[in-house]
Amino acid sequence: MRPEVALPILIPLLAGSFSLVVWRSVVLQRWIAVLGTGALLYVSVWLLMTTHREGHVVMEMGNWPAPFGIVFVADLLGAIMVVLTGIMGFAVALYSLATTGKGHEKFGYFPLMHLLLAGVAGAFLTGDIFNMFVWFEVMLIASFALLILGGERAQMEGAIKYVTLNLISSMIFLTAIGLLYGLVGTLNMADIAYKLQEVEEPGLVTVIGMLFMISFGVKAGAFPLFFWLPASYHTPPVAVSALFAGLLTKVGVYALFRVFTLIFNQDVEFTHNILLWGAALTMLTGVLGAAAQFEFRRILSFHIISQIGYMIMGVALYTPLAIVGGVFYIMHHIIVKTNLFLVAGVAYRLLGSYELKDLGGLYRKRPFLGVLFLIPALSLAGLPPLSGFFAKFVIIRAGLEAEEWVVTGIALLVGLLTLYSMIKIWAEAFWKAVPEHNQNAHRLESQDTQLWLMYTPIIGLALCTLFIGLYGQPIYELAAASAEQLIDPSQYIEAVLGVQP
Amino acid sequence: MEPLLAIVVGASYAAGLYMMLRRSLVKLVIGIILFSNAANLLFFTSAGLTRGAPPLVPEGMLGPEGAVADPLPQALVLTAIVIAFGVLAFAVVLIHRAYEVVKADDLDQMKDTDT
Numbered sequence: 001m002r003p004e005v006a007l008p009i010l011i012p013l014l015a016g017s018f019s020l021v022v023w024r025s026v027v028l029q030r031w032i033a034v035l036g037t038g039a040l041l042y043v044s045v046w047l048l049m050t051t052h053r054e055g056h057v058v059m060e061m062g063n064w065p066a067p068f069g070i071v072f073v074a075d076l077l078g079a080i081m082v083v084l085t086g087i088m089g090f091a092v093a094l095y096s097l098a099t100t101g102k103g104h105e106k107f108g109y110f111p112l113m114h115l116l117l118a119g120v121a122g123a124f125l126t127g128d129i130f131n132m133f134v135w136f137e138v139m140l141i142a143s144f145a146l147l148i149l150g151g152e153r154a155q156m157e158g159a160i161k162y163v164t165l166n167l168i169s170s171m172i173f174l175t176a177i178g179l180l181y182g183l184v185g186t187l188n189m190a191d192i193a194y195k196l197q198e199v200e201e202p203g204l205v206t207v208i209g210m211l212f213m214i215s216f217g218v219k220a221g222a223f224p225l226f227f228w229l230p231a232s233y234h235t236p237p238v239a240v241s242a243l244f245a246g247l248l249t250k251v252g253v254y255a256l257f258r259v260f261t262l263i264f265n266q267d268v269e270f271t272h273n274i275l276l277w278g279a280a281l282t283m284l285t286g287v288l289g290a291a292a293q294f295e296f297r298r299i300l301s302f303h304i305i306s307q308i309g310y311m312i313m314g315v316a317l318y319t320p321l322a323i324v325g326g327v328f329y330i331m332h333h334i335i336v337k338t339n340l341f342l343v344a345g346v347a348y349r350l351l352g353s354y355e356l357k358d359l360g361g362l363y364r365k366r367p368f369l370g371v372l373f374l375i376p377a378l379s380l381a382g383l384p385p386l387s388g389f390f391a392k393f394v395i396i397r398a399g400l401e402a403e404e405w406v407v408t409g410i411a412l413l414v415g416l417l418t419l420y421s422m423i424k425i426w427a428e429a430f431w432k433a434v435p436e437h438n439q440n441a442h443r444l445e446s447q448d449t450q451l452w453l454m455y456t457p458i459i460g461l462a463l464c465t466l467f468i469g470l471y472g473q474p475i476y477e478l479a480a481a482s483a484e485q486l487i488d489p490s491q492y493i494e495a496v497l498g499v500q501p
Numbered sequence: 502m503e504p505l506l507a508i509v510v511g512a513s514y515a516a517g518l519y520m521m522l523r524r525s526l527v528k529l530v531i532g533i534i535l536f537s538n539a540a541n542l543l544f545f546t547s548a549g550l551t552r553g554a555p556p557l558v559p560e561g562m563l564g565p566e567g568a569v570a571d572p573l574p575q576a577l578v579l580t581a582i583v584i585a586f587g588v589l590a591f592a593v594v595l596i597h598r599a600y601e602v603v604k605a606d607d608l609d610q611m612k613d614t615d616t
Contacts, residue, residue, distance in 0.1 A: 153603060181574065
């Protein structure tokens with residue numbers, strides 16, 4: 001029994017059920033939200049320390065030996081992702097204490113949040129491909145419900161697109177699992193990787209790989225499958241947007257990392273080349289979409305897409321250094337992106353709008369908020385010495401070493417355009433004077449005590465960004481150790497099945 | 502049996518996709534139903550069909566005798582059906598609510614949040 005592998009899933013599930021039990025008491029639900037996500041953060045750090053010490057941690061459900069039962073496996077990548085889930089869950093839980101409306105809390109905001117975290121953690125930790133599908137669905141149904149809580153017109157329109165495209169992606173995922181099962185007769189990912197080495201039909205394997213790529217590409221928001229993301233992410237309350245922005249697309253990226261290093265590494269020339277060009281176009285279209293927007297959260301939503309491109313570039317180059325870069329980029333990006341959404345929420349609280357033309361004067365009245373915005377914004381754009389610089393640096397260096405000049409050039413250009421978008425937000429929302437037509441300008445002067453509750457997670461995440469940037473060596477070494485495990489799947493197979501491939 | 506099922510699966514995928522590409526909300530949901538059922542059937546077919554051989558263990562034995570049907574795809578498809586059903590119930594409620602809010606069954610009326 002290895003409880004630390006199961007606990008990151010069990011704790012949010014339990015916290016969610018307890019929140020349902022105390023359905024009538026919002027106060028108790030709030031306490032459970034903070035305690036539950038805090039406990040999740042604690043056990044996820046425990047899991048990371050164990051995996052760092054011992055390599056892979058495997059837990060077999062019901063004591064059925066590996067290829068027959070469902071296994072939960074934590075390697076370093078999975079553990080890192082779970083720690084990030086814990087950090088995000090805790091930050092967003094604190095933040096939503098101050099921002100979530102009464103109606104949302106009454107209709108199950110907190111139970112759904114726990115369910116979402118459970119689904120995300122389950123997808124990161126499972127070692128069984130069908131089980132991953134099930135966790136994806138758990139996560140999706142929670143996110144559907146969170147997205148439409150409130151029931152405004154924009155939310156409905158966004159939800160239709162979000163639900164349809166994610167369901168199609170799930171069905172393609174199921175199709176791919178079915179074909180894979182027909183081919184190798186097993187669902188355990190380590191066993192699939194082991195048995196695929198002996199399968200004689202490389203063409204069919206590549207087709208299945210492409211199906212997985214499409215399905216995870218939709219979830220990750222990769223080009224050309226990202227249109228649901230900017231259509232829906234700016235419609236729910238800001239705490240929900242922040243949680244989605246930090247975690248949901250990264251589950252797709254994680255799945256790409258897992259599947260395209262462990263299972264589909266036969267025809268790297270073909271599959272990873274498609275991934276590489278997909279990554280380049282994802283970066284470019286995302287950043288160009290952001291440049292055209294004038295709404296705070298829409299700009300940030302498009303930037304999720306452009307940054308996903310860098311992460312996919314990490315797995316697509318498929319060199320040790322590139323995978324280090326990809327993992328490092330995920331760590332940096334989840335923290336930074338959630339933080340930017342949280343800052344957008346504070347701006348909304350103060351001035352009552354997300355439209356850049358209605359915002360202004362934030363720096364003059366709230367200089368501290370300006371600093372808190374600049375830390376993640378400049379980190380996203382990749383300015384040294386913040387975390388984004390090192391993440392981009394590693395990826396671009398890997399691109400140069402692999403001699404992929406065009407893609408690397410695009411990555412550099414996209415960094416520049418990201419800076420443009422961030423400066424646009426800075427100039428409009430923080431620098432210019434408050435526009436005359438904004439009725440809420442007086443709120444900039446007022447002393448809103450709940451603001452401190454909103455500031456706390458923002459400060460915490462900004463400190464994380466600074467820590468990764470200024471004291472990055474241990475984090476980099478963690479990413480390097482994780483990449484070493486990913487590039488050599490035989491470790492994973494041996495840890496799960498106990499055989500040497 | 503397999504060729505027939507293969508044709509059914511292909512036709513369901515095609516019909517589901519066609520329905521989803523129409524402009525109506527209701528047809529969108531019908532398309533999703535067809536699509537998910539096609540995926541389930543495909544899973545079932547590709548795992549191999551064995552007729553009239555339930556995987557039962559005779560008394561006093563440790564394993565089933567002879568060639569038996571693989572019980573795993575049946576269990577998995579059952580899970581997939583349940584999930585698809587739950588999601589579908591959600592989708593039906595969602596389009597009802599969306600229809601109430603937007604007052605149209607037309608997907609082209611729902612472009613406010615795009616771009």
